[in-house]
Amino acid sequence: MRRYLLMAITLAAVLVLVSLAAAADPLPSWNEGQTKRAIVDFVQRVTAEGGADFVPPAERIAVFDNDGTLWVEKPMYVQLAFALDRVKALAPQHPEWKDKQPFKAALAGDLKTVAAGGEHALLELIMATHAGMTTDEFARVVTDWLASAKHPRFNRPYTDLVYQPMLELLTYLRANGFKTYIISGGGIEFMRPWTEKVYGIPPEQVVGSSIKTRFELKEGKPVLMRLPEINFIDDKAGKPVGIHMHIGRRPIAAFGNSDGDLQMLQWTTAGSGARFGLIVHHTDSEREWAYDRQSHVGRLDKALEAARKNGWTIADMMKDWKIIFPFQLK
């Protein structure tokens, strides 16, 4: 008899725990308020079977910008820090770089001169550091760099500097049957080696800018060589193009933080049925950075205007986020 009583008590305890877990806040790092309510309301509407806004799981596609939306983009894009470090690492094999711009400036850490060279200079740095090797070799270089490089302000690996509230949002959406994608202006192959571990987003759900690759037999072994030639720029008007090319259906939710995400949000929210657009507004100069219209990196001007006009949700980093990074979790 006693044994049955024990079993009954155990069972009751399990049931209580299960229901507590189900009722637990899926977005604990988001402060209560309009922004959080808008997110939860949208998810509840599109997942309510029989409801007017119900969306079948296969069509629950959510797209996220990466730089400034999922991880830090200040003081410079992480991929630019990578390129500059690679220039230094490769310099011994390129003695000519000592006297040649933009390499000379890059080696001296003189970002102003690099920037003065404009797009052409940047492209030269990117091609010199991103091409001329196989896809497997490049993935290894990225992985090795991320394992050792540190962010200059936070003195932590860059992959520590992802936004905890956004990680919770990714998990929350996936728990509700969404497929989460990254749609970034950054390099697709720069992201794929680590997005699964850091964001739970597998390589096939990462879309980004790319250089061309060529299939070759190298000593009888098939490889894909990375060529110094632009293939696709997944930014601004390129984002809907990249989305369509890779996914082939229109997302129902889009998350960005800059004018580079404007067309992605337009494309996503112009579809029929319930749609959700959100802009992460960097308003927290103490815990992270505060920037929008005047910033070179992650400029947010037209998209902020459009957000207000179209009723997209604006996440105010200072007001809406309890903490910024996972390492601040207690």
Next chain:
Amino acid sequence: MRRYLLMAITLAAVLVLVSLAAAADPLPSWNEGQTKRAIVDFVQRVTAEGGADFVPPAERIAVFDNDGTLWVEKPMYVQLAFALDRVKALAPQHPEWKDKQPFKAALAGDLKTVAAGGEHALLELIMATHAGMTTDEFARVVTDWLASAKHPRFNRPYTDLVYQPMLELLTYLRANGFKTYIISGGGIEFMRPWTEKVYGIPPEQVVGSSIKTRFELKEGKPVLMRLPEINFIDDKAGKPVGIHMHIGRRPIAAFGNSDGDLQMLQWTTAGSGARFGLIVHHTDSEREWAYDRQSHVGRLDKALEAARKNGWTIADMMKDWKIIFPFQLK
């Protein structure tokens, strides 16, 4: 008492049915023999937890060519039949086509003259029929055409002319945790409107050739316009490039039928661990077609050589397949 007996009998019957279903042959349209054994053996090896060849579900990527591997490609690629029909449908808006090649020949059904124009002539036909509209409009045109067009030999919709043994293979792989992709030389947007319904393969798992698209606001509404410019040719050495671009990991199994699939099979089978390559060999002139080295459509020469050399499995349509098409199921 009688009620309990009835319940017990029902339960027993259910259990028997469930175990029968579990033991049922997942590939009933494949004859017993070496080919079928090779497929089942591979799947069992990569799914056996703790086994030497175990592959985690996330890495169980299987890639399939489409034309000649999943559906018929004779007497001509289905997409070419589509383009020719579209030329006829659009001719009233293009009176100049009456005197202009390759349109004149296409309108007269004179395929020899079209073919004599080579790649350039084909490209002209494709661009005239595939570009100059939005992605949504093109999807609708494809869907409408497939609903009415009939295959000249079988007098059935083209989507009836998919290979039943390959449908079973797709289902069998997915039931074993595989993600199934199409990697086709055909147009990505020509396939996406129907692959989910016909093959169970969603748009985001379809890779193919493409023309460029441009994001535009058309009367304030965002659209993607299809441009008369090649973006990517997903054939031969392009297939591993397309695979890497879209999936970002190397498949562990690849299925093709022609020299256009050679590099895809090389790329797939050169990876470490258990790998599987299969060539569908069209050997059945009665039930379908028999062709390989001499065929213009779906030429199988180098890939057949490579299959023998590398130990890839060759599915002999006549010997290995009990039936060819789903409508032959009893």
